[in-house]
Amino acid sequence: MPSDRALQDDVIRALADAPYRATLEWRHQGLADPDRVERYARFLARHFYYERIVHFFKYSRALARVTGRAPQAIVKSPAFDALLPTLVLGSRETAGAVARVVTAHVAAGGAPVAYLADLLRYEEAMMVVEAGPRVWRDSDDEGDAGSPKGVPAGPGERYSPETVEGTVLLDLAYDLPAVLPKLLQPWTDVPQAPQRPTTLLVARSPHGRVAVARSDESVAAVIELADGKRTLEELAQGVGLQPAELRETLQGLVDLGAVRFSTGS
Amino acid sequence: MQNAELMVGAFYNPHLGRELAVATGIDHLAMADPPAANDPWWPAVSGRYTLLLHDYLGQLSEPLDERSIQRARALAELYRSPWVAEHFQCLHSEDGRYNLNYVFPPLYTEAFLDRFVRNACALKARLDQPLVMENIPGFFDVKASQMPEPTWLHRFFEATGTGFLLDLPHIWLQAHYHDMAAERWLVEFPLEHVVELHVAGVEHDDDLAGPWIAPVEPSDEMLAFAAYAVSRCPRAKAVTFDAFSPSLTAEVLFRSVERIRGAL
Numbered sequence: 089m090p091s092d093r094a095l096q097d098d099v100i101r102a103l104a105d106a107p108y109r110a111t112l113e114w115r116h117q118g119l120a121d122p123d124r125v126e127r128y129a130r131f132l133a134r135h136f137y138y139e140r141i142v143h144f145f146k147y148s149r150a151l152a153r154v155t156g157r158a159p160q161a162i163v164k165s166p167a168f169d170a171l172l173p174t175l176v177l178g179s180r181e182t183a184g185a186v187a188r189v190v191t192a193h194v195a196a197g198g199a200p201v202a203y204l205a206d207l208l209r210y211e212e213a214m215m216v217v218e219a220g221p222r223v224w225r226d227s228d229d230e231g232d233a234g235s236p237k238g239v240p241a242g243p244g245e246r247y248s249p250e251t252v253e254g255t256v257l258l259d260l261a262y263d264l265p266a267v268l269p270k271l272l273q274p275w276t277d278v279p280q281a282p283q284r285p286t287t288l289l290v291a292r293s294p295h296g297r298v299a300v301a302r303s304d305e306s307v308a309a310v311i312e313l314a315d316g317k318r319t320l321e322e323l324a325q326g327v328g329l330q331p332a333e334l335r336e337t338l339q340g341l342v343d344l345g346a347v348r349f350s351t352g353s
Numbered sequence: 354m355q356n357a358e359l360m361v362g363a364f365y366n367p368h369l370g371r372e373l374a375v376a377t378g379i380d381h382l383a384m385a386d387p388p389a390a391n392d393p394w395w396p397a398v399s400g401r402y403t404l405l406l407h408d409y410l411g412q413l414s415e416p417l418d419e420r421s422i423q424r425a426r427a428l429a430e431l432y433r434s435p436w437v438a439e440h441f442q443c444l445h446s447e448d449g450r451y452n453l454n455y456v457f458p459p460l461y462t463e464a465f466l467d468r469f470v471r472n473a474c475a476l477k478a479r480l481d482q483p484l485v486m487e488n489i490p491g492f493f494d495v496k497a498s499q500m501p502e503p504t505w506l507h508r509f510f511e512a513t514g515t516g517f518l519l520d521l522p523h524i525w526l527q528a529h530y531h532d533m534a535a536e537r538w539l540v541e542f543p544l545e546h547v548v549e550l551h552v553a554g555v556e557h558d559d560d561l562a563g564p565w566i567a568p569v570e571p572s573d574e575m576l577a578f579a580a581y582a583v584s585r586c587p588r589a590k591a592v593t594f595d596a597f598s599p600s601l602t603a604e605v606l607f608r609s610v611e612r613i614r615g616a617l
Contacts (some may be wrong), residue, residue, distance in 0.1 A: 091464065092464040093468075095495075096465070097448075099460075099495055100444065104453055119497060120496065124492055126490045127495060127561050127562065128560075132454075139454065142599055177452065197466055221450045224412075225415060225418045343590075
């Protein structure tokens with residue numbers, strides 16, 4: 089007999105996970121009126137993604153008077169309705185599917201904003217990176233041997249740096265960080281972004297907080313090579329950094345949530 | 354009947370910060386999110402109003418971890434909040450894999466009662482302000498529940514000594530979806546513990562094929578319901594217009610507070 093907590097989790101899953109909701113495994117339990125559950129699940133799905141679109145596409149929202157396309161409008165669109173039977177609230181796959189609907193909607197406005205394509209890629213990346221399971225409660229065991237919070241000290245340690253799944257490097261043609269704050273201030277003429285190659289690192293903490301930082305070739309190399317198997321020494325050699333420089337870079341990436349340390353193999 | 358000591362207020366909606374920084378006729382603002390670092394209106398707002406902590410602190414089906422408790426304490430101190438509010442919610446799975454991102458009630462069972470009592474008492478012991486707990490609307494019943502919501506709440510408040518944040522639209526909606534008169538459903542609840550009431554508008558939702566809470570003005574019916582509820586809550590200290598949305602307009606916010614005040 090499942091515990092009450094397990095039953096609650098099953099109801100939560102049914103509301104959040106449309107494919108699960110359609111299974112006999114869920115339906116045969118007969119825990120609630122299926123029509124009411126389906127209706128409420130759809131209501132929750134629109135609310136869930138409305139909030140995320142409002143937050144992560146806030147710059148496109150600011151440009152809506154130029155593009156004629158409000159990003160959040162898609163939650164009431166046929167394109168979003170078509171996704172409803174597939175949605176798993178909070179999953180990376182669903183975040184990507186919804187974000188693609190949003191970017192297609194905004195891009196179709198055809199507005200003369202030179203950096204709009206880059207902006208939509210950035211906003212889509214933010215929304216997708218945020219998705220996924222998260223830590224809601226810190227472990228009571230602060231000495232979790234599998235993943236230290238800082239860069240382990242000394243040579244020969246057993247921990248290997250590993251890029252956190254979902255961390256993204258964005259190569260952009262425009263320097264978006266230079267224009268984003270201006271978009272949220274009052275403006276008459278559309279704020280412009282300098283056209284220069286810019287790489288941004290987008291990462292998420294275990295608690296679900298998204299962070300963005302400018303990246304360079306060294307950071308990109310670390311992100312690519314940190315596979316949880318290479319030791320610090322091997323990684324330093326691979327990216328062409330001195331160990332002390334690598335440690336500093338790694339600490340920054342750990343703080344962002346982009347890298348963690350595993351016990352390796 | 355008007356309680357002269359009753360505060361009447363709203364939620365702080367940052368996009369309405371300019372208007373709220375200079376508004377009159379609003380006694381308090383409930384804070385659903387911490388102030389943004391770049392909010393230019395925060396200094397004026399924080400100096401002008403009584404602020405009520407109404408953020409997501411956690412779900413009390415599980416104990417709050419130390420980080421969450423420290424966050425709650427820090428926010429309560431920042432706001433100088435006279436009480437701290439949380440909800441009778443259980444909206445994410447224990448393993449963190451599924452999250453509804455919307456208030457959702459627990460099963461009304463002995464096991465969940467035990468969980469909420471234990472964890473609420475633990476949180477209450479760590480706060481310097483009273484803890485008040487808000488009721489949650491259920492669109493459907495789950496057959497695993499063992500007792501009606503009002504019974505579960507009665508037992509919770511008796512066991513914990515916490516205050517009750519009575520959300521009237523939540524009561525109204527439950528009554529609506531169970532074909533009951535709202536007043537009849539209301540009096541089942543432990544109104545003697547009510548410290549704060551929420552009042553809000555409802556609007557038709559296509560997915561639900563019926564009404565649900567929306568950032569619109571409360572109807573005359575809802576205001577009459579609020580007046581009736583306040584008359585039954587001898588310890589009530591505040592009534593809050595419960596609307597927090599980027600689509601909320603200043604006009605709706607101010608007119609709603611004015612109409613709530615006029616109805617009480």
